[in-house]
Amino acid sequence: MDMNEIKEIFFQECEEQLAELESGLLALNDGETDPETVNAVFRAVHSIKGGAGAFGLDDLVSFAHVFETTLDGVRSSQLEATPEVLKVMLRSADVLADLTAAAREGGSVDADRTSALSLELEALARGESLTSGTAAPDDAQHADETVQPQTDTPLPATSSAETEADLAANDAFEPIPFSFEDFADEETAPGVEAPSEAEAAAQPVTSDAGLFTIRFKPQSDLYAKGNETVLLFRELATLGTMTVECDASDLPPIDQLDPEAAYLAWTITLQTSASETDIRAVFEFAEWDCRLEITKGETATASDTEIEPTAETQASAETDQPMAPVPFDLTLLDGDGTDEDAAASAAVEGAPQAANDAPDPGAVATAEQPAPSLPIAEKAIQANAERQTAKPTTVAAAPQTIRVDLDRVDRLINLVGELVINQAMLAQSVVENETGGSAAINLGLDELQQLTREIQDSVMAIRAQPVKPVFQRMSRIVREIADMTGKTVRLVTEGENTEVDKTVIDKLAEPLTHMIRNAVDHGLETPEPRIANGKNGEGVLRLSAKHRSGRIVIEIADDGAGINRERVRRKAIENGLISEDSTLADEEIDNLIFHPGFSTAEKVSDISGRGVGMDVVKRSIQLLGGRISIQSTPGQGSVFTMSLPLTLAVLDGMVVSVADQTLVVPLTAIIETLQPEKSDVHSFGSSQRLIAIRDSFCPLVDVGQLLNFRAETADPVKGVALLVESEGGGQRALMVDAIQGQRQVVIKSLEANYSSVPGIAAATILGDGRVALILDVDSVVAASRGQSMRQETALAAAS
Amino acid sequence: MKKKVLTVDDSRTIRNMLLLTLNDAGFETVQAEDGVEGLEVLEESNPDVIVTDINMPRLDGFGFIEGVRQHDRYRAVPILVLTTESDAEKKNRARQAGATGWIVKPFDPTKLIAAIERVTA
Structure with missing residues (x-):
């Protein structure tokens, strides 16, 4: 597996996604209201975008992004899927298909059409939320934000836009009510106090550039989410030389220790040439679930002194509010003064629920520690339960499938074809050698034939597609x-x-x-x-x-x-x-x-x-x-x-002899076979002959002569006539010398192995190992109508 | 011993890329196509780290992460989320669900391996 193969997989997947997209949109057009349909449509575009991004297919990415944004509007019910909207989306699906094809085959697309449609989609995403008037202002803002093409959006999490968005989301997140009453008597925990932006700004610019003091206090959530302090430090150490100091003063006696709580805090001094941004990047995954203070230079003591009086309330507040941004803490303190009790009771008022729920008000802080995550867990369970109950109605049990390279299936089909031929050859040689007297051999042959046929049918079913x-x-x-x-x-x-x-x-x-x-x-x-x-x-x-x-x-x-x-x-x-x-x-x-x-x-x-x-x-x-x-x-x-x-691989045919040649006539073309009587055959004109079949006349075609197997016209009475019907061409009686039997034959392409022959559709290998030609009934009938077969073939090929 | 990574993604393209990248980097890789299968595979594979997509049928990435975090045995397994860039809202939801970290798309093998190494010992 290399990237080129994966790219090929990507395009195959795109085809599937595009089909899914279209059928989903058509279903919506027909009034389908199942949210899963919208989700599937959204996922299809999303998936194409994701893969396209990985291969740097920028045109595809940017269009898919705009499309996805509009679909997101439908998904979140900001945009109603009216027939007009769906019309634009169906056209967008077409453009997406074109862009995918262009990316795959290196062709070009109608850039004007693409950009015009992009604008239409953007207008839908935007216009609808403006005109509807019911959408909340932030909805409109959201739509505005998301229609921006993504390709040029900078990645680092520290970009101001993203930080703002993060903070906004942070504010929007429902704070977890929690009481920290029980922490009131705790000892002061120095070194874990909250930093303030104002403070940081107020720090004198120190001359010792490259020296950072990092204070880091994880909350239990940090561990619950699978982060590991030692890994963070290890990565931090790659930035320069550092010293680490651990503050274990919060650690309770062992009998009160909650193994899942966070008690430790660290102060790290890092001498590095990296910037503060680089340092923050190390804590990227952890920053939500810890108290992190990064100051330039060795300035820890200054802030210690300043913050000392309030440190203990803050220490508890900080442990209790995993999501709380730093400024929030200060506001709280400013509002309530530095009086511990006031601060504590204010917090309790804000969180009556948690206080009531606390099983033992006298319990030590450690027992309370896991509480913050509880509401989340409950929500998660609830959300999950909802999802799971909704699931059976929306998702039909999909049959298990595997993907197989088509070449492998083709090889299997070819091999089964050989098996069928071999089985036929074996049966024939048994008959010829007169060993057929043994019942065991005959029984075995019969079973082999049946099994072969079953294997063949099963293999064909693999290739069957809707x-x-x-x-x-x-x-x-x-x-x-x-x-x-x-x-x-x-x-x-x-x-x-x-x-x-x-x-x-x-x-x-x-x-x-x-x-x-x-x-x-x-x-x-x-x-x-x-x-x-x-x-x-x-x-x-x-x-x-x-x-x-x-x-x-x-x-x-x-x-x-x-x-x-x-x-x-x-x-x-x-x-x-x-x-x-x-x-x-x-x-x-x-x-x-x-x-x-x-x-x-x-x-x-x-x-x-x-x-x-x-x-x-x-x-x-x-x-x-x-x-x-x-x-x-x-x-x-x-x-x-x-x-x-149903398949081009096998054919039920009638094996006939014509002028010492063996031919196969597709059984589906044959209406009936008959033995002409002399009285049935009538001459018509110079060379035409007709055969009377019941109450109508049918032109008689000498196959041997037509295919140039012989120059003379054969005597119809000595042969057999096959009454065939060709599409639109009426009926003809094909004259052959004798019928050998009926059998299923494996089609071998003449074009692939030799070259196209007029009047012959393909070839096959018979039980005796000889090649037999399969008659192309339609072209034989057409030729018999007096047109030159070669000419017709040439015409068809030319156009 | 090789570290085992469980990847959950409904896109065959991304699954193959993850497989290629992770195997090249010396990880053992197990894969699932959506959240439901992810939770099933989790049981039998005991991974060291999980990489998951968000938009998936049946059970999406948020639900999957929540499911892992409720699991008695596997709740501490680091989970990295594959997110689309500039999608701060999704990133935050993933964090709330209990994601350890995230990798922004477009898919970049170097970033992926760096992120995995950052959360595994």
């Missing part, structure tokens, strides 16, 4: 194109948890994007004509996924105007795709839009144009072993239906 991430990406595309075209579109997704092999998902995004663009750009109308036609001004685009007979079916349905068949027809005639006088069924006209080089848009639009037509969409889906079809009703919209295999 289509959700791809669907989520579509919502952005819909938003953007709707904005560009002035349409109002609502995207409804269904079945987004439908799972399909990761390789299919990866290849799904592109055609899906194009179809969604097409549906919004060409399918849906702008609000006015919609309303004029009695429809809702808001167009609805429905994207759904479901499993159907071992395939995944994805539908894109719009409620737009439907396909303008007259225009499609005219265009097709113009482009010479059909002749002027051809009569086409509605379905055939609709399918023309998948024809290479066809585009219904009068001019190539910026959105769905880009030189890519629906023919390329169709081609890319076919390459996935999928089919696409269209159903359109004028005035009511269109439905595009894609059907894809």
Whole structure:
């Protein structure tokens, strides 16, 4: 593991966070009110910011910061998540995604858009708290403070801004009431008195620069929070030479000693070249829970004398109020004079609760020591309890998952593929060697086959992923194109948890994007004509996924105007795709839009144009072993239906022989097989032959001839016809010599191992170890329609 | 003996960075993804020091720190908080919850190790 790998993990995580962000925002848009949704959205942006900071991705950090600030407003209910606010946030999520992608791939982003959106977000964070009028003044101030970009904020805790903020928070923190009545009789504890700023300022500037006197008295909280005085001193010692004096005068007799209380105080003289800031930095973690006085030079005695009369009250006050800043003590003393009793009783009045709660008023100070932390602990328990009771309602039990490198899964899948082939080869050689007589061997083989199949299914399931991430990406595309075209579109997704092999998902995004663009750009109308036609001004685009007979079916349905068949027809005639006088069924006209080089848009639009037509969409889906079809009703919209295999790794196929070659035909494409009778086959024209199937005629395609396996046309009566259906292309009867059997085959890419072959989708290895080609039914059917297969492939490749 | 650090952070990126940095610096590292898991891992790992994030699902850093501080055996374990810079309010809340110290993001290996060494013997 090195930083580059971690960076890659960061970007993967960003993708997840961005998906979470978007789905959270969309849920909020749909009226979700669960605070955990807002929290999750906030965390997503926060997490991206945190990681980006670690890699110095400043653009990403600053935008994420502004976004986070606005989200924080929503989280703290200062900003209401109205549809307008969410619209800005959804756009911000898009920009965040762009910035992430730019950071990952080194591209550039639209800086104007980013800064414009930053301003919008800032305005939301600010404007809302101003206009609402209900927000407390400090809320407004808070919002102002937090919208400042963080990148240039100095880090040291000693910066004045931070110290002020610390003090402010300190004041805001509820003081812990506590009685120090019992301390009244205690002996004076010299050396632990409070310093005052005024005093420190009044100290004469000594010439012995670099000599500091540090007085340090920890409170029990310092230890309770895991700090350790010896470690502080050890670090202090690294700054120079020092002497340490311990004041143990507070230490009670051993039988009264509370092991968790703080009794000791130290005076340290440090000779150093470091500054006071450096020294304070050592106490950075401890400064809240101790009395710390740092003075330049050896001036301890002066303040001792001055403070002497009040030292004992202060000593007790100091132990009792872990959070109290030094000036507070002085105010208290000034107000009540130096009279011990007055001071003590004033404190008691201020803290009746603690006094009443004290189990034994006569108890010695030591017994009281742990008390200060009690209210905190109670609060903590309470807060924790609240959190825990709230938890079950908001967090569903997430199944346990592990992350595995995809390469490992792929290797496993390949190995299982080899196992399947091996198992098939073993079965075949058993049959060939006639050792199949042994029942034990047959039983073993059967079990092996079953296990192999189960292993294969399980391995495939590892790669199965829900289509959700791809669907989520579509919502952005819909938003953007709707904005560009002035349409109002609502995207409804269904079945987004439908799972399909990761390789299919990866290849799904592109055609899906194009179809969604097409549906919004060409399918849906702008609000006015919609309303004029009695429809809702808001167009609805429905994207759904479901499993159907071992395939995944994805539908894109719009409620737009439907396909303008007259225009499609005219265009097709113009482009010479059909002749002027051809009569086409509605379905055939609709399918023309998948024809290479066809585009219904009068001019190539910026959105769905880009030189890519629906023919390329169709081609890319076919390459996935999928089919696409269209159903359109004028005035009511269109439905595009894609059907894809669940995996690209295995295929149920029919093994056939054609001219001494072995081919595999995907089972999903085959409707039925039949043995043609001589009377069924009819010649049509010079070379076309048709086969009569029940009451219809179907073109007969000689696969052997088409693939140039042989020059002569085979006699259909001697072979077998496979009735296949291709997407949009109707039915064809493929003629092959014989059927060898049905089997599941492992798909091996031809492109990766050899090169693309027209009419062939891929290859596989059969049980006898020979390579068999897998027929690309759609392209064979297309070729049989009289177009040159090569030409079509070339066209698809060119565009 | 190697010092054991428990890190609690929901970000895989940060977890990996912590792991890399801490292992390089010779620490033994155990990790958890949120406060709830953090408290569970705490029981079985007996760490010398804890480094925790604040914003986490299920149980956030404040709740986690409070949980550790209430624990009979582990309440004295130093806890360092990973905070975002300039977030004084969060830092103070973490201190009130019982944090020992803090490390400001962006993540800096040197600062992290220095902070850990500052709170462990």
